[in-house]
Amino acid sequence: MQIRLATDADRPAILDIVRPILAAGDSYAVDRDLDDAAIAAYWFMPAHEVFVAEEHGQILGTYYLMANQRGGGAHVANCGYMTAPAARGKGIARAMGEHSLQRARQRGFRAMQFNHVVSTNTGAVALWQKLGFAIVGTLPAAFNHPEHGYVDSYVMFRSL
Known part of the structure; x- marks a missing residue:
């Protein structure tokens, strides 16, 4: 598998x-x-640098990297990740997460922050924790989940 610019x-x-x-x-x-x-x-x-995870010519996942904020907060990165349903459980998200941390360092970011990780997305929460992110804040009932109703979201952060 390779991860490259889209x-x-x-x-x-x-x-x-x-x-x-x-x-x-x-x-x-x-x-x-x-x-x-x-x-x-x-x-x-325009603010997103978009990447794909590809294997044998098939795109299995994608992520974007951007500054989380502008001005005084521009040294903190933010990303969004998505894996094709058929490719889940094969390490694609982890590979994209690791790649994004490396790319963020290359671009000079000093940290990465996820602003709204839905608490019921337990696979994502666990992966980000394995990659060194900490839950630094809980946003009570901040997400209206179509199945579970209002659930918490987490702010997750790690230094680079």
Whole structure:
């Protein structure tokens, strides 16, 4: 598997990964009913450096890297990650997480912060903790989960 910068040719495959995850509404605080143009505008916004995880020509996952804030907070990175459903459990998310930490260091970021990790997304919470992130804040009932109702979200942080 290799992780590389996304190209325009990757957009359809990336949309095929991102579309159903956003529509499920259980892990991202983004509208669930976005059309393809809005999904592409979100994932490929100018502030995002977008990567894909690819194996044998098939895109298995994608992530973006950006500054978490502007100005005085621009030294802290932020990312969003998505793995194709058929590729889950194969270490893709972990590889993208490790790659993003390395890329953030290369870009001069001093830390990485996730602003809204949904507490019921236990696989993501556990992975980020294994990669050195700590839960530094709990946002009570901050996410309206389609199955569980209002659940907590976590702010997760680690220094680089």
